[in-house]
Amino acid sequence: MNSIILKGRAKINLTLDVVGKRENGYHDLQMIMQSISLYDTLYIRKIKAQGVRLSSNYAWLPTNEKNIAYRAAELFFEETGIQGGVAIEITKRIPVGAGLAGGSTDAAATLIGLNKLFGTKLTKASLMEIGLKLGADVPFCILKGTALAEGIGEELTPLSPMPYVPLVIVKPPFSVSTAAVYKNLDYKSLEKHPNTPQMIKHIENGNIQAIANEMVNVLETVTIPMHPVIEEIKAKLMKEGALGAMMSGSGSAVFGIFETKEAAVRAANYFKMNCNYREVYITSTYANGLNRKDTEEK
Numbered sequence: 609m610n611s612i613i614l615k616g617r618a619k620i621n622l623t624l625d626v627v628g629k630r631e632n633g634y635h636d637l638q639m640i641m642q643s644i645s646l647y648d649t650l651y652i653r654k655i656k657a658q659g660v661r662l663s664s665n666y667a668w669l670p671t672n673e674k675n676i677a678y679r680a681a682e683l684f685f686e687e688t689g690i691q692g693g694v695a696i697e698i699t700k701r702i703p704v705g706a707g708l709a710g711g712s713t714d715a716a717a718t719l720i721g722l723n724k725l726f727g728t729k730l731t732k733a734s735l736m737e738i739g740l741k742l743g744a745d746v747p748f749c750i751l752k753g754t755a756l757a758e759g760i761g762e763e764l765t766p767l768s769p770m771p772y773v774p775l776v777i778v779k780p781p782f783s784v785s786t787a788a789v790y791k792n793l794d795y796k797s798l799e800k801h802p803n804t805p806q807m808i809k810h811i812e813n814g815n816i817q818a819i820a821n822e823m824v825n826v827l828e829t830v831t832i833p834m835h836p837v838i839e840e841i842k843a844k845l846m847k848e849g850a851l852g853a854m855m856s857g858s859g860s861a862v863f864g865i866f867e868t869k870e871a872a873v874r875a876a877n878y879f880k881m882n883c884n885y886r887e888v889y890i891t892s893t894y895a896n897g898l899n900r901k902d903t904e905e906k
Contacts, residue, residue, distance in 0.1 A: 611653035614721045615902040616713035617752060617894055618646040618702045619745070620775070620856045620863050622811075623802035624825040626795040634760050635790055638804055640811070641761075642770050643752045643894040646777065647902075648714055649699040650677070652721040654692065661695040669700065680715035680742055684722045687738050692726060703887050705783020707857025709745045716749035717902075736764075752902075753895060754811060756804070769895035771814045774872040776850070776864045778841050778879050779887040784859040789830045798826050820852025820865045831859040838862055844883070848875035 620642050628636035655661065660681040662671040673679055681694055696718060702710035719739055723730050730738075732750060739746030744761035756765040802824035810818040832839050838855055841862040845853035849871045850864030866872040872890050879888045 609725055609727075611651065612721045612725050614650045614652070614717040615647040616650060616702075616717035616749065617643045617902070618648075618708040618710060618713060618891075619643055619748065620708065620777075621825060621854075622770075622819065622823055623804050623807050624827055624857070625802050625804065626793060626798070626826055629795060635793070635795065636759065637757065637761055639757050639761070639802075640754070640767070640804060640807055641748050641757050642754050643749075644708075644775060644891050645894045646702055646708070646889055646891040648702050648710065648717070650714060650717045650721060651697040651699075652718065652725060653695050654725065655695050656693065658691055658693045660693070662698070663696070664698040664700060666700050666704075669698070669704075675714075676711045676742055676746075677714040677718045680718040680739075680746075681722060683738060683741060684719055688726070688728050688730075690726055690728070694722065694725070703777075703779040703861060703889075705785075706777075706779045706861035707784065707786075707855065707859050708777070708861055709749055709857070712743050712745035713749040715739065715742050715746050719746075720750060736762075756808065767808060768812045770811055770819075770893045771816060772895070773816055773819075773893045774866045774869045775889075775891045775893065776845065776866065776872050776876045776879070777856075777861050777889040777891060778845070778863075778885055779861040779889075780835070780837050780841065780885065781887075782835065782860055784831055784835070786858040789827055789834075789858040792830045792834075793827065795826070798829065800824060801826065816865065816867070817851055820850075823852050823854045823865075825854050825856075827858050828855050831855060835860060841879075844879070845875060848878050850875065 624639040736747035845864035853864040
């Protein structure tokens with residue numbers, strides 16, 4: 609095998625709670641993470657020269673060590689001891705700086721792809737361990753599906769698959785710094801927390817309306833005061849028929865859950881035509897193992 613094509617899936621948070629803070633400054637989290645059908649495409653091929661070459665359809669995207677996918681490839685070679693070379697072409701579709709794990713999922717796909725390409729036969733658990741060295745969201749992006757994430761996000765418990773749900777994602781024309789959001793979070797003063805055990809029951813029961821009602825993201829208490837338009841997008845999604853709407857991660861993207869794809873399409877068209885938002889996406893939840901394969905070997 610000389611090349612491989614992979615899909616790096618975005619994620620949303622159905623719940624996000626902060627339950628503590630460590631001495632090193634990191635926060636302890638409890639959240640339910642969900643893969644969605646929106647994806648980046650990575651074409652990875654072996655090259656004769658050693659090292660990593662990276663390119664993207666976004667001219668402004670870093671193509672060196674500042675890119676997490678580039679670092680993932682370097683780390684793979686370091687961890688396995690392989691003296692190899694690869695070219696990685698990333699076609700970005702997931703918006704950047706949106707709280708959708710667009711960078712983390714590219715890193716995850718890179719690790720998965722290189723493991724197949726070089727026949728190293730690392731287990732998923734081993735890949736997730738390597739991925740954690742790159743970022744807290746990378747292990748989930750390797751696991752995919754529906755999962756309870758704890759610790760800093762690396763302690764993952766797979767859950768029953770989330771039912772198929774149409775989604776609309778709206779990203780306002782700015783990005784949000786995750787580090788800045790956590791720095792400004794006073795978790796001890798939070799008044800509302802998600803009921804994560806109850807959310808897990810709703811997912812097991814496949815109760816979409818109950819899932820939508822149960823969604824809580826405590827980081828909204830920081831990001832929305834910084835960017836009030838996020839609250840406006842949530843309200844407009846609800847007005848346009850969403851069963852529930854919430855910011856994903858630390859923002860800036862907001863997603864709405866819809867009962868039908870037709871309703872999702874109508875809402876997306878509203879935002880495109882009346883609100884002048886350029887980054888509006890119609891997508892859906894993604895159940896790992898139940899959808900089409902995310903790799904194509906050549």
